[in-house]
Amino acid sequence: MRRSPHPSDLQALLSLRRYLAQKGPFDLVHGHSSKAGALARLLRLLGGPPVVYTPHGFVTLARFVREFQEFGAGSLWLYEMVERGLSLLTDRLVAVADQDAEEAFRLGYPRTKVRVILHGIRLDEPQPGVREEVRRAWGVEEDDVVVGFVGRLDPQKSPQTLLKAFAKVAREHPKARLVIVGRGALEGELKRLAEELGVDVIWAGFMEGRRAMKGMDVFVLPSSYEGLPYALLEAAAEGLPLVATNLPSVSRVATERNALIIPPGDVEALVEALRLLLADEVLRHSMGMQSKKLAEGFSVERMVGEVLELYQDMLGVRV
Numbered sequence: 001m002r003r004s005p006h007p008s009d010l011q012a013l014l015s016l017r018r019y020l021a022q023k024g025p026f027d028l029v030h031g032h033s034s035k036a037g038a039l040a041r042l043l044r045l046l047g048g049p050p051v052v053y054t055p056h057g058f059v060t061l062a063r064f065v066r067e068f069q070e071f072g073a074g075s076l077w078l079y080e081m082v083e084r085g086l087s088l089l090t091d092r093l094v095a096v097a098d099q100d101a102e103e104a105f106r107l108g109y110p111r112t113k114v115r116v117i118l119h120g121i122r123l124d125e126p127q128p129g130v131r132e133e134v135r136r137a138w139g140v141e142e143d144d145v146v147v148g149f150v151g152r153l154d155p156q157k158s159p160q161t162l163l164k165a166f167a168k169v170a171r172e173h174p175k176a177r178l179v180i181v182g183r184g185a186l187e188g189e190l191k192r193l194a195e196e197l198g199v200d201v202i203w204a205g206f207m208e209g210r211r212a213m214k215g216m217d218v219f220v221l222p223s224s225y226e227g228l229p230y231a232l233l234e235a236a237a238e239g240l241p242l243v244a245t246n247l248p249s250v251s252r253v254a255t256e257r258n259a260l261i262i263p264p265g266d267v268e269a270l271v272e273a274l275r276l277l278l279a280d281e282v283l284r285h286s287m288g289m290q291s292k293k294l295a296e297g298f299s300v301e302r303m304v305g306e307v308l309e310l311y312q313d314m315l316g317v318r319v
Contacts, residue, residue, distance in 0.1 A: 016039060020043065027050075028314060029051050031052070032054045034055060044089040051090060052092045055104075056227040057096075058083065096119055096227045097226075099248040100228075115310055120298050123295065134215030144177045145175055146218070147274065148220070149182070150182060150213065153180070153182050155224065160186070160189075160193060161266075162178075166199055173279070176274075182205075218274070223245055228253070232250055240291055243262065253298075255290075260273040260277065
């Protein structure tokens with residue numbers, strides 16, 4: 001499948017239908033994000049089983065961001081109409097954040113079909129030596145302060161905001177280093193921007209995000225809109241102080257105790273947040289401890305239990 005709508009989606013739908021026929025019967029299908037969620041629900045028209053849909057942040061939430069250029073007004077209207085139509089084929093919707101639930105209600109999903117189940121992650125035991133190993137691979141010195149980003153390099157995640165802000169604080173903090181983990185459509189454009197700004201960036205490419213975070217000192221989420229991003233949860237679990245945009249969907253993870261909150265796209269606000277954290281090791285440590293404590297409420301065991309309970313309710317069984 002391709003991430004964006006494409007004629008090949010019909011082939012994917014028919015392939016899924018064949019799989020269900022050959023390997024079934026199945027009691028339900030769970031589709032994650034807009035593309036897989038759409039295909040899973042269209043299977044209902046072809047005799048497919050009941051569907052659970054987890055959007056992980058509705059595309060229509062982009063309407064709140066004035067500067068957002070990924071979708072025009074016409075495209076957002078089309079996505080909204082598609083969601084409204086597919087809501088009729090949705091047996092249950094799992095919202096990973098309160099904002100997703102509210103958007104689902106606005107799009108016509110009945111409240112009886114929507115359940116909020118927050119993400120869960122592995123709460124790993126400390127792994128001695130990994131931090132040093134990761135930083136050594138990046139060429140980072142022990143006393144460097146690493147500001148990190150993990151995510152797709154696309155407009156939704158707004159990595160250019162971080163680049164512009166870091167360019168301003170790097171001159172004041174020569175021991176500050178910026179690590180960008182991820183790939184995406186903006187990669188070439190971002191590298192050109194970094195060169196124009198004179199920013200020395202460690203482009204880590206694709207690597208396991210949780211491992212990368214072990215080498216960081218500050219985590220930044222400059223996104224324009226989100227569901228509840230796993231990257232933010234993982235950064236909290238790694239005991240990192242956070243800088244995040246003031247999105248309702250991330251407020252359960254990025255609080256006043258463990259994060260500095262900024263408006264989306266506000267370079268100057270991000271500059272001030274980075275200045276504060278780069279200059280104060282004690283603050284970084286105390287916020288990081290609060291992050292780790294907060295992450296304890298987001299265990300994968302809790303999430304799995306709640307999802308399993310939803311499946312059982314749908315099927316009228318207990319196992």
